[in-house]
Amino acid sequence: MSDHLSEEESKALWQKIMSEVGTLPSLPEIVSKLIKELENKDTNPEALEKIIINDSSLSAKVLRIANSAYYGQSRQIDTISKAIVLMGMNTIRNLALTLASSNALNRSFDGYGLEKGQLFTHSLATAVGAGFIARNIKSDDQEKVFLAGLLHDIGKILLSPYLKKYIEVIKKIVFDEDKPFNKAEKEVFGFNHCDLGAELAIRWELPQLIVDSNKYHHDPSECKNENSKIIEYVHIADHISYLSKFGLGIDGNNYKILFETFEKYKIDDERKAKLIENVTKDTNELFKSMVVV
């Protein structure tokens, strides 16, 4: 077996993987509806409520979590509209997006050494962390960062089954040549989980922000459009998620961070420790409230 795929083999594998997209658990239609609502500047609580109550099982789950200890509401919340009024559109939308994405993310991904729940919590922690960073600097993008964090690693869903065969070669590149895991993937396959995730986002008709968050989360400096700031938050939050031990798997310990991104947002050791503490707490509690539903 050769260490690297030839150009032709790489093209053939890419096509094979893409031909399998339809057979994978995908994001339910409600995710695109929630994203459209998020992108609509004239959105209002009624529009969000309408989307959620259309799906009775999702509504029930949202209500149960809204009433969980995590949100600590003193009054019983029995309708989605009350939940939106008391907890805000952003919180309820993010909750619905997370629950609706769990089918695709809350599985095991053996190629990456991830047990069931680990990619989901890693994604959730990245979303939560990106939210903290955006809030801290009072970013205008606070509503969108959660989504960009939540769906940044969807390419792993596609690459996981093919990693096993080449894992020793990839590890060798990572350790002997001190290269990041995603670069080693690219060297071996000719593409990596970032390329696959970006293509999957296009096929799932997700917005450009999700295409970019997949493509550039390991190297936000490559993103040259209006999404670049959000991708920087995702990059930092991705690292914070690993430091908080969410979804380390095979590649998490070989995460190469862009220090200039941390410096740009003044994330020194003290702020980093605070972020790790907050992300760990929120992600664990949110996840706990979700798995019992």
Ligand SMILES: [Fe+2]
């Ligand atoms: Fe990644």
Ligand SMILES: [Fe+2]
């Ligand atoms: Fe990640």
